[in-house]
Amino acid sequence: MSSPPPTSETRDRLIEAGIRLFAEHGFKGVAVRDLCTEAEANIAAVNYHFGSKQGLYAAIFDTTLAADEARFREALATITALAERGRDEPSQLATAVNLYVRNLLGPLTGEERMRWFAVLAIREMAFPGDGFEQIYRRRAEPAQTALTRIVIAARQADTACETDCLQAHALLGMIWSFGIAKAILWKRLDWERYTPERIQTISDIITDLMCRALGIAPDRRPGERADTSTTG
Template identity: 25%
Template sequence: MQRELFPTSPNKGEQARRKLLLAALKKIGDKGYENASVRDIADEAGQNVAAIAYYFGNKEKLYAAVLEGVGGYLGSVFGTIAEETRAKLQSGSLDPAEAVEVLKLMLRTLLGEQLGDGEFQKIRLVMIREQSSPSESFDLLYNKTLKPLHQLFTTVLGVATGEDPESPATILRAHALFGQVLAFVVARTTILRRLGVKELTSDHLATIATILDEHLGLICPGLKGAMP
């Protein structure tokens, strides 16, 4: 299913609002929040500067709407997986072997989004900027989307390994596992040079997915076996 950033109706006004959101996402991703002017954003959207005030009030509220939309998009990416997994956790029916498979699915989903041809390419730079230098609006993204997804992954990891999902070690381990995927985004140029290619192909993605599966297949049972 092809997901869309900032989904909206065909209404002309709503379409103009969406163009401003996409333009802000691009310009702020390229130049940073401070350096992307409202003129830059309006010109990119093919709108006049007054449209930003009309639809959002100001640049700060426009960017807050951008991050809220990004969070909604990421939430939709994991929507079905998250809903089904939370139901199993609540009923106590998720066993360690199944938990490992859920972790594999979540990492594969993240991999497909970050390295595929979908909408993630549009949000990649803003996401990197928010991680390295969070804006005042970062809490919108963190509280509504990133924290719940991170907590879910950590809880499932706890089932898979027998570790306390609220412990710092498990939270850090979950982040390290996520980092396996993020490395291919943040350090993309390095791996392209090492492989001697210009782009990662579908074969590369399949190999990366298999490697991630192998890591989880080794790490989770290994940790559970080491528990006293």
């Protein structure tokens, strides 16, 4: 059997197919033939482009995380800086919480591809496999560290204790629930999808709840529009 041509299109289709199939069925539940059929690729394409099914699985995490890495790191740096300023300016802590929620909520409620990847990432966190270390090192640990910085700034502490880490984990769970348990929410509210308006409402509610839990005055109540006026 001849090898498939070395096209980036075939490689991209295999990654797209892998994100959805692995999210739906887990790593062990997907055969190479399934991946190639879904991607409309030659049966040898997975080995040709990735070396193995494991290679494709690793490439899915590396490619997807790398595509958003710069934005994610920049957002966390801004959030951390706001948290530090919030020790002297409490309003900055509310801004940090709002920015944190919007940046973490986005992938869980955004475009179809990222929603599937979020499901795959959640699967890895529930049942750690070959993608867990990438998720932990490149997303989970930095995200939890940034939120812990907000927690310790809110209580005017210099270093984090175990309770701070537990509180950050609990607060982060509020955001994750809108990805993990979205089917329950959609059924309860008779929704078919997340719309930009619904995502904004969810973001406002989570921000308000997190601020209250941390004893921070939110910059606005849920449902209120942000002040977009400017001063000369």
